[in-house]
Structure formats: C-alpha cells, structure tokens
Amino acid sequence: MQLATASLTDRGGRQGNEDSLGQWASERLYYCVLADGAGGHGGGDTASAIVVDTVLADLRYLTVSELPPTGQRLVSALAHANDNIVEEQARGGASLKDMRSTAVLLAIDCARRTAAWAHCGDSRLYCFRGGNLCAQTRDHSMVQEMVDARLLSPEAARHHPRRNVLLAALGTRGELHITGSDGTFDLLDRDAFLLCSDGLWEYVDETYMRDALHQASTPDAWLGALAAQVRVTAARNHDNLSAMAVWIVDANDDTQATLLQVSRAPS
Numbered sequence: 001m002q003l004a005t006a007s008l009t010d011r012g013g014r015q016g017n018e019d020s021l022g023q024w025a026s027e028r029l030y031y032c033v034l035a036d037g038a039g040g041h042g043g044g045d046t047a048s049a050i051v052v053d054t055v056l057a058d059l060r061y062l063t064v065s066e067l068p069p070t071g072q073r074l075v076s077a078l079a080h081a082n083d084n085i086v087e088e089q090a091r092g093g094a095s096l097k098d099m100r101s102t103a104v105l106l107a108i109d110c111a112r113r114t115a116a117w118a119h120c121g122d123s124r125l126y127c128f129r130g131g132n133l134c135a136q137t138r139d140h141s142m143v144q145e146m147v148d149a150r151l152l153s154p155e156a157a158r159h160h161p162r163r164n165v166l167l168a169a170l171g172t173r174g175e176l177h178i179t180g181s182d183g184t185f186d187l188l189d190r191d192a193f194l195l196c197s198d199g200l201w202e203y204v205d206e207t208y209m210r211d212a213l214h215q216a217s218t219p220d221a222w223l224g225a226l227a228a229q230v231r232v233t234a235a236r237n238h239d240n241l242s243a244m245a246v247w248i249v250d251a252n253d254d255t256q257a258t259l260l261q262v263s264r265a266p267s
Helices: 043-059 071-091 142-148 206-215 219-233
Strands: 002-010 019-025 029-038 100-109 114-120 124-129 132-136 192-196 241-249 259-261
Touching (some): 002 019, 029 241, 100 124, 124 206
Antiparallel strands (some): 002 241, 002 259, 100 114, 124 192
C-alpha cells in the first residue's frame, strides 16, 4: 500500500507560529498529528509541541492486541498528551500556566487498509472519497453547538464573533471531551485526508477544498492551492495556518507525488 503525503505550516499575519505538526511511519503503520496551541508568551507553541511528541511516542509501540488502531485508542493518546500539558503547566511558571492546544490525529494501518482518527477542539479532519466529502470531525466549540441546534449556518459559523470560544482543549484539568472515530474506517484507493487548523478552514470552505482536490496532481499542490486561498481572503493579521494531506495512492496511478512506501504486513 502506498501513501502520498504533504504538510505545510505558516505563521500567517502573526509574529510567531504556535502550530506543531508531526508524522511517523513503520512498515505497517502511519500516524500524523496536527496541534494548534494557545496561551501566548511561549505557552501555545510549548503546548502544541507536547501534543505532537506525546502522541507519536505513545503510539509508536502498539501491541498486536491494539492493532488496527481504533478511534478509542487514539483518544487515549490525546488524553495522555493532555496529562503532560497539565504537568508542564504546574512546572513552567506563569508563562505556561494557561497554555492549551487543540489537536487532530490520523492513524492508518496499511496491512488492514483501515484508518482511525481523533480530535479535541476545532482542528479538523476531512476525508474525501471519489472527490466528494465523506467524513468530517465535529468541532468542540460554541458555534458548533449553535450549528447543531440550527441557530446558525455552517458558513456563518466561520466568521461568527464567538467562533474562537472552545468547549474543549488539551491542557484541561478534570473532565475533557476528546472524540474518536467509531472503530476503524475502511480505506479505498484515492481516498484523500486533510488535517488542518482553524487558520485554514476558516477561510476555505469544503466546496473549495473539493474543487482544489479535483485539480491537484499531488498532495503538495492541493495544500498549496488551499493556502493560496487563505492568503487571498484572510485579513492581514490572520492566524497561523497549518495542514497535512494524506492520499491513498492507486497502484496504477502515475502521480508525481513523493510516495511514502508502507509495506503490507501480515494481518
């Protein structure tokens, strides 16, 4: 099984970049994680880096009984990251005591041809199949609750004045809402995943994502088109923007994308 991947991160109109990205692959497994930190004074970038480091370390040595990775197992990895952020808040003094991070995580088992994902906050995962959106995470935010109650349209939610009010973020003591996909998701050739921070999806709707995917020959070209759209439409002081793209490559596809080779292991 072959994967083609790409990633980008940009500080946008801000002085610093508090987003973090990471990926890891073995002969059988592939993980990627995107985290969007908040807290200022070094706190946001510290929190997001803790998320990436913790999650990848947590999932690197799964036992046979934990394969294929499920959404619930990924929830556990993000909960571990939450604990590590809380510990660092206590050790890091005033500059780190309020740090938080959203996160979204994707795991692919290439032997079983399955995927799973989990998220906390408003960093998102999208999956496109046959060129159309077939799966999307649901934000843990006030405006998402308003959309669910049909008090607000999804498009209006992108620019609502309370859009940044989150109902969950890593770095929280006590009860925390982390959502995982239900079990595992069977993969097909040419499925395309997009993980992104709110600094991207706020300015790029799902129709544009789909249309840009249709026109892109590589994951890198897809992300480049999405980032270009942000730069055209966003205010000058817009947020950091980060994204990761993962394509399930058809063996007969002659794409020029750089392939991440993942061997099929015994089931």
